[in-house]
Amino acid sequence: xxxxxxxxxxxxxxxxxxxxxxxxxxxxxxxxxxxxxxxxxxxxxxxxxxxxxxxxxxxxxxxxxxxxxxxxxxxxxxxxxxxxxxxxxxxxxxxxxxxxxxxxxxxxxxxxxxxxxxxxxxxxxxxxxxxxxxxxxxxxxxxxxxxxxxxxxxxxxxxxxxxxxxxxxxxxxxxxxxxxxxxxxxxxxxxxxxxxxxxxxxxxxxxxxxxxxxxxxxxxxxxxxxxxxxxxxxxxxxxxxxxxxxxxxxxxxxxxxxxxxxxxxxxxxxxxxxxxxxxxx
Numbered sequence: 001x002x003x004x005x006x007x008x009x010x011x012x013x014x015x016x017x018x019x020x021x022x023x024x025x026x027x028x029x030x031x032x033x034x035x036x037x038x039x040x041x042x043x044x045x046x047x048x049x050x051x052x053x054x055x056x057x058x059x060x061x062x063x064x065x066x067x068x069x070x071x072x073x074x075x076x077x078x079x080x081x082x083x084x085x086x087x088x089x090x091x092x093x094x095x096x097x098x099x100x101x102x103x104x105x106x107x108x109x110x111x112x113x114x115x116x117x118x119x120x121x122x123x124x125x126x127x128x129x130x131x132x133x134x135x136x137x138x139x140x141x142x143x144x145x146x147x148x149x150x151x152x153x154x155x156x157x158x159x160x161x162x163x164x165x166x167x168x169x170x171x172x173x174x175x176x177x178x179x180x181x182x183x184x185x186x187x188x189x190x191x192x193x194x195x196x197x198x199x200x201x202x203x204x205x206x207x208x209x210x211x212x213x214x215x216x217x218x219x220x221x222x223x224x225x226x227x228x229x230x231x232x233x234x235x236x237x238x239x240x241x242x243x244x245x246x247x248x249x250x251x252x253x254x255x256x257x258x259x260x261x262x263x264x265x266x267x268x269x270x271x272x273x274x275x276x277x278x279x280x281x
Contacts, residue, residue, distance in 0.1 A: 039128030043133050043135075044143070046140070048143060051143075058147075065095045066155075069095050090244075090250070093243040094240050096149060097174065097236060097239050100145050100174050101236060103145040105206050107145070107185045107186070108185030109189060109195065113195065130277055138179060138183055141178070146175055153170075163248070170242075173246070174239070184205075184272075184273065187273035191276060191280075212227070212231050238253065239262045
């Protein structure tokens, strides 16, 4: 009888606080932040385990760039001169960016696939925000793509014009590029329910981005005016130019401008992707 009714007094034990209420004297907020980071890690780890089980995906991601380097590069390079370097050396940085572009954007296909298998529903009901799930997906996709980029960077030994000491700097460019493109792929995937719809839209974006990036030809004033304008508006152009600049010393824009442009684009894609992911049904 003397226990009294304590209901409604104080906060209920175990009540979760929003992440934005973080203060040094708020242990509940620290637990909430830990839960969000744990959610990011869990989603990232799931993507890594999926990647490990799909060995064919790794093989195919390596075979296609090799074909571009040695079949296309060898054939065109026999009749095209790029000044002080041959054509295969010239397109090697562009092929690295191509691998990152294709691997990153098509990573969004897994969102559509997870929707069809109802796997995504199980993830979305987890007690973490959708933004944390989005960042876990982004980091998982970037890890997969960067593993592929590391494998392709081993082929730099076959190209004497490549400065091997600058490969870590080139990988920094590629990482920011992968963040931008994975975010774009997830943004596209969050809007579609069918694999066919995603493939049509992503292909419509990926191939123009690749062919107008200067990956296969130098960016100069000799290009037609309309094409030069498209090239300069293409964010992948600055990734290709930056990687080519640090690896073989042939860049059309300042390296800081290249990095700033792709970093700005990555920020926009993160904001857009997280917003669309939060609104996904």
